[in-house]
Amino acid sequence: xxxxxxxxxxxxxxxxxxxxxxxxxxxxxxxxxxxxxxxxxxxxxxxxxxxxxxxxxxxxxxxxxxxxxxxxxxxxxxxxxxxxxxxxxxxxxxxxxxxxxxxxxxxxxxxxxxxxxxxxxxxxxxxxxxxxxxxxxxxxx
Numbered sequence: 010x011x012x013x014x015x016x017x018x019x020x021x022x023x024x025x026x027x028x029x030x031x032x033x034x035x036x037x038x039x040x041x042x043x044x045x046x047x048x049x050x051x052x053x054x055x056x057x058x059x060x061x062x063x064x065x066x067x068x069x070x071x072x073x074x075x076x077x078x079x080x081x082x083x084x085x086x087x088x089x090x091x092x093x094x095x096x097x098x099x100x101x102x103x104x105x106x107x108x109x110x111x112x113x114x115x116x117x118x119x120x121x122x123x124x125x126x127x128x129x130x131x132x133x134x135x136x137x138x139x140x141x142x143x144x145x146x147x148x149x150x
Contacts, residue, residue, distance in 0.1 A: 016104050078115075085115040 012018045023031070037051025052058050058076060066073045081103065088099040089112075096116075100108035 010104075013104065015106065081111070082115045082117065085111040086117045086119075089116055090119055 010016070010019055010021055034050070037048070040047055050058070062076050063073055084103055085099055088094040088102065089096055094102075096108045096112055100106075100111055103111060105111050
């Protein structure tokens, strides 16, 4: 990963499945002509995908959201909401220095309020029959 917002350049771990998918991508232009470094997706610059991304959004009939925030939203929501990864670990994996930021901006709930409420008290806690309190017998004088 290149240097970004206070993070040093570093290597990341990629699962064998992800590596298989990356290796199976057909090369477009395998090397950057200027640097000689291999390209993963074939774009000439870090913003080269923007035109294609806008076309995809338009064709799908969805509002345009640039790839960066769309990827960040998807990344954090997938890890925290769908996969149950704790927010601190997910923030570290996404290179956020503060887990509150992605929780505030990128996490999206996928359960509606009715479902949440249905999870409370689904089984009876008390007997259905209400027992009147035992009254004291009155004593005659």
